[in-house]
Structures are given as structure tokens and as C-alpha cells.
Amino acid sequence: MAGLHIWLDPGHGGASNGALGATGLAEREANLRLALALEKRLQALGATVSLGRRTDKAVSLEDRIEEALENHADLFLSLHCNAVADTTDPLSVRGPSVHYYHGLSQWLAESLTASLAANLKSLDIPNYGLVRNNLFVTRESIWFPAALVEFCFISHPGDEELLVSDEGIHRLTQSVVDGLQMGLLQRDPETNAKE
Ligand SMILES: [Zn+2]
Structure with a gap:
């Protein structure tokens, strides 16, 4: 990378x-x-990594994209966790989903979807899906491939557990690393073969 x-x-x-979250996270x-853990892992693989925020502060949706654009990002990953509506049984829905909008982002979203599914399968966590979704950050990212990852349903206690355990954080960040590596390799086998 x-x-x-x-x-x-x-x-x-x-x-x-x-x-x-189910217990208040x-x-x-x-x-x-997740972003801070992911930053370390991607840096270890040689990538340059920037974070839209490193602290607990508000950032507007416009600034999130603009800053990435101004700093010449090659790839944009928005990191989120999903939740069911109050009227839905929290135990009935779980698992990751990946959202994208433009065609240039499809390879990235597909690759991340596959790696999340593979990494969470042994925990019996189903894949919620790949969604072409008209969200601000996926729609306005027209200069670089962009995906919004909903790592899990924070409203499901089992999924929330992933977010507070080292093992869970490891699996989720590993999924992104695998998905990026797989996607980059398929896209450009020669440049990325050794990374
Ligand atoms: Zn969110």
C-alpha cells in the first residue's frame, strides 16, 4: 500500500x-x-493515512470531503456503525454493510463487503449487505473512490461487543486491510503484487 x-x-x-449501543456505547x-486502530495497521503496510478527526469533535459533512480533497487523498473511507430503529427488536438485525454511490467506488465497496463477510463468518455474524446509497459522503466523493462502512449494528449486544473487545477491533480492522489489499490487487495487479 x-x-x-x-x-x-x-x-x-x-x-x-x-x-x-445496546449497553450505551x-x-x-x-x-x-476503529479509525485510530486502522490508522496504525495501514501505516504499518506503508500507506499514508489521514484522519478527518482525531478527537471527539464535530466536523461538518462538507468539511469531511473538502479536507480529503484538499489534501489529495487517493481513497476515502467513512467509518460508522449502524443501529435499528427504536421500534425494531435489536436482536433481529446485525452485521456489517458497505455503502457507495459512484461507479468509481464500486470495486472498493465490493471488496470491503467480501472481506467483512469472510472475517465475521466464523463468529456467525451475517453480512447485512452492499448498498448503492445516495449519502452525502458517498455522493460528493467524485474525485476518489469512497465507501461508507457500517461495521456492525451497535444496537445488537453481540455486535456492540465487537467494538469494545480487542479481538473484535482486530477483526474489523483486518477486514478493511484485507478488503483494500484484495481490491487494489484486482484493480492493478502489477503495482500492488508485492504489497
Ligand atoms: Zn453513523
Whole structure:
């Protein structure tokens, strides 16, 4: 992954809590924790990594994209956790999903979907799916491949457990590493063969 500038966008922050976990974990905290863990792993593979926020602060959706663009990011990953509506049984839905909008991002979203499914299969966590989704960050990312990853349903106690355990964080970040490596290799076998 040497030479690649990966932009990590931990969703929410500050007054924007995001979703709330089964036992009270705030999504904004979980997203940042995942981003910081992911940063280390991607840097270890030679990538240049930037974070849209490194602390618990609010960042507007516009700034999230603009900053990545101004800093010439090659690839944009927005990190989130999903939750069911209050009227839905929290135990009925779990698992990761990946969202993208533009055609240039499809390879990235597909590759991340496959790696999340593979890494969570042994835990019996189903894959929630790949979604072409008109979200601000997926729609406005027209200069670089972009995907929004909902790592799990924070509203499901088993999924929330992933976000607070070292093993869970390891698996989720490993999924992103695998997905990026797989996707880059398929896209450009010659440049990425040795990485
Ligand atoms: Zn979110």
C-alpha cells in the first residue's frame, strides 16, 4: 500500500453522537477507536493515512470531503456503525454493510463487503449487505473512490461487543486491510503484487 494516501473519516463526533449501543456505547466513540486502530495497521503496510478527526469533535459533512480533497487523498473511507430503529427488536438485525454511490467506488465497496463477510463468518455474524446509497459522503466523493462502512449494528449486544473487545477491533480492522489489499490487487495487479 506504499504511496497510497488513505483518508479515514470517523463518523459523527462532538454533539453528534451517532447511534447508541445496546449497553450505551456511543457510535462517535466507536468510530474513532476503529479509525485510530486502522490508522496504525495501514501505516504499518506503508500507506499514508489521514484522519478527518482525531478527537471527539464535530466536523461538518462538507468539511469531511473538502479536507480529503484538499489534501489529495487517493481513497476515502467513512467509518460508522449502524443501529435499528427504536421500534425494531435489536436482536433481529446485525452485521456489517458497505455503502457507495459512484461507479468509481464500486470495486472498493465490493471488496470491503467480501472481506467483512469472510472475517465475521466464523463468529456467525451475517453480512447485512452492499448498498448503492445516495449519502452525502458517498455522493460528493467524485474525485476518489469512497465507501461508507457500517461495521456492525451497535444496537445488537453481540455486535456492540465487537467494538469494545480487542479481538473484535482486530477483526474489523483486518477486514478493511484485507478488503483494500484484495481490491487494489484486482484493480492493478502489477503495482500492488508485492504489497
Ligand atoms: Zn453513523
